[in-house]
Amino acid sequence: EVVLTQSPGTLSLSPGERATLSCRASQSVSSRYLAWYQQKPGQAPRLLIYGVSSRAIGIPDRFSGSGSGTDFTLTISRLEPEDFAVYYCQQYGSSSGTFGQGTKVEIK
Amino acid sequence: EVQLVQSGAEVKKPGESLKISCQGSGYTFTSYWIGWVRQMPGKGLEWMGIIYPGDSDTRYSPSFQGQVTISADKSISTAYLQRSSLKASDTAMYYCAGRVGSYGPDAFDIWGQGTMVTVSS
Numbered sequence: 001e002v003v004l005t006q007s008p009g010t011l012s013l014s015p016g017e018r019a020t021l022s023c024r025a026s027q028s029v030s031s032r033y034l035a036w037y038q039q040k041p042g043q044a045p046r047l048l049i050y051g052v053s054s055r056a057i058g059i060p061d062r063f064s065g066s067g068s069g070t071d072f073t074l075t076i077s078r079l080e081p082e083d084f085a086v087y088y089c090q091q092y093g094s095s096s097g098t099f100g101q102g103t104k105v106e107i108k
Numbered sequence: 109e110v111q112l113v114q115s116g117a118e119v120k121k122p123g124e125s126l127k128i129s130c131q132g133s134g135y136t137f138t139s140y141w142i143g144w145v146r147q148m149p150g151k152g153l154e155w156m157g158i159i160y161p162g163d164s165d166t167r168y169s170p171s172f173q174g175q176v177t178i179s180a181d182k183s184i185s186t187a188y189l190q191r192s193s194l195k196a197s198d199t200a201m202y203y204c205a206g207r208v209g210s211y212g213p214d215a216f217d218i219w220g221q222g223t224m225v226t227v228s229s
Contacts, residue, residue, distance in 0.1 A: 033214050097155035098155055099152060099154065
């Protein structure tokens, strides 16, 4: 099973700042099968990015994804107040999937 | 409107069985993968497994293999998650989630509202 490790655990930033979130896999992940989600308290997760770098429908272009192999990054170019939330990466491979443990982006 | 609607909250006793449902609408249910995700209180997301309703191809996380059963009834566009012999540690929010933007199980782009399951004596 592929283990995804996200860092940092918590990111304290101000609105307008840039957020860089990391997701490292224990083995190589297919570029088709790496996704990012946002979850706010009391809500279901929302898909942000799939296939490493493709934005899901309705996701603003301040969200971008990059990476390959075992190292992946979600970047939020300029944080808006509604972006403070928990972010998860997720992979699918070898007939199973896993999520990372999450990164909380909080207001500094 | 494309949506997944889950069954309501459950309160169970240890040792009891559970079956929760997730009904899809607004899209061709049999053509897209649908899966289940667990979130224990205050914790992260856990990928449990997925099913392709068209042919019932089912895949489980090793962590959940043998612990739960995922099934689907395509005649009523509904997926199910079953667990027998519940324990207090099964207390969690369970989400169903689907992938309608692609024909592969690469990500979940639609989500149900979640079903809260509480196991307590």
